[in-house]
Amino acid sequence: MDMKSFEYLYHKARGMDRERIARETGLSDDEIDMMEQSYAPLLREIAAEMPQAADIGKRFVRLTRYIYANRADQELDMPRPDAVKPREGEMIALPGTSKIAIPSISLHQAIDQRRSLRSYSDQPFSLEELSFLLWASSWARDFRSSERNEFTRRNVPSAGSRHSLECYLLIQRVTGVKPGLYYYHPLKHCLVVIDQSPQIFVAVYDGCLRQEMVRNSAVTFILSAVPYRTSWRYGQRGYRYLYIDAGHVGQNIHLAAEAVGGGACMIGAFQDEAMNECLGLDGVQEFVIYAAALGKKPSGQ
Ligand SMILES: Cc1cc2nc3c(=O)[nH]c(=O)nc-3n(C[C@H](O)[C@H](O)[C@H](O)COP(=O)(O)O)c2cc1C
Incomplete structure (x- = not known):
């Protein structure tokens, strides 16, 4: 969903009138007419769901209490899911995880100096530094597969070691890597090219x-x-555990960024539909849950 459509829907769903939408979004009369028509079914859907959205948080906590747990699919002998998403494409190798040489800083220092960093220097990350960031946050150090179960072990904890998170990277400044959108393969420890067009950055x-x-x-x-x-x-x-797991990954990204002279800022405010579209996800079987912007510290910080 493009930005104009999102802004139109966002304001319309909050009951703003036409004049106010035009003022807030800069949309022309013609654009508003067009959107009113093409988004009519979606707006009806949003209007029908808005009352449920109003207290979904409380209901989510209440209805996911342990006492309500049905027998899950594993217990019902349903086929096990894969532990890693199968993905084909051009691959870019990263420096091996056993060989990463990163200047050590103490855990105390990493925790002490961590702050959300929102401006960065122009300096790129080296491929080795990127490899380190991925090692800390997403790399699978072990993989077990049988007919009944499949799971990985990583450098972050995860409920039942299910590790349901996948990692994608929008790369703009990493030495030796063409800017673009990549998937990180946690078993092969490599990048898989998804999109190197200029449009993906916008x-x-x-x-x-x-x-x-x-x-x-x-x-x-x-x-x-x-x-x-x-x-x-x-x-x-x-579903509760997905968000908890994401927090662990986020903190390791933060601390690893400090260790390579960089910093990070987590991102929870994003347009779900647009982000899922960027990654080619359906928003149900797989959806964007969290993001983090990273870069080297500007001089003097
Ligand atoms: C779940 C979560 C979502 C966040 N989303 C955003 C965001 O979308 N934009 C942003 O600028 N900061 C975001 N942050 C960063 C917080 O604003 C930041 O952690 C907080 O202000 C505390 O500052 P500190 O990290 O420097 O200690 C997010 C942090 C978390 C943990």
Whole structure:
């Protein structure tokens, strides 16, 4: 969904009249006419769901209590999901995880100096530094597969070791890597090319509601969730764990960024539809859950 459509729908769903929408969004009369027509079915859907949205948080917490847990699919002998998304494409190798040489800073220092960083220097990350950031946050150090179960172990904890998160990268300044959108393969420890067109940068920037740090970042991590990997074992309660898992990944991104002379800022404010579109996700089987803009610290920080 493009930015204009999003803004129109956002304001319209909040009951703004035509004049106010035009004022807030800069849309012309013709554009508003066109959107009124083409988005009529979607607006009806939004209007019907708005009352449910008003208290979904409380109901989510209440209805995902342990006491309500049905027998999950694993218990019902349903086929196990894959632990890693199968993905083909041009691959770019990263320096091996056993060979990464990063100047060490103490854990105390990394925690102490961590702040959300929203402006970055022009300096790129090296491929080794990127490899380190991925090692800390998403790399799978072990992979177990049988007919009954499949899982990975990583450098972050995850409920039941389900590790339902996938990692995508919008790369703008990494030495030796052409700017573009990539998928990170956690078993092969490599990047898989998704999109190297100039449009993808605008699309992700818009998707992150035009937060400047995305435009200026050396790399923006985009984390998606594949809920069935977790709900296969935990049913609806598994959805809680996706968000908790994402927090662990976010903190390791933060601390690893400090260790390579950089910084990060997490991103929870994004346009779900647009971000899912950028990654080619359906928003149900897999959806964007969290993002983080990263770059080297500006001089003097
Ligand atoms: C779940 C989550 C979502 C966030 N989303 C955004 C965001 O969309 N934009 C932004 O500028 N900062 C975002 N932040 C960063 C917070 O604003 C920041 O962590 C907070 O102000 C505390 O500052 P500190 O990280 O420097 O300690 C987010 C942080 C978290 C944990």
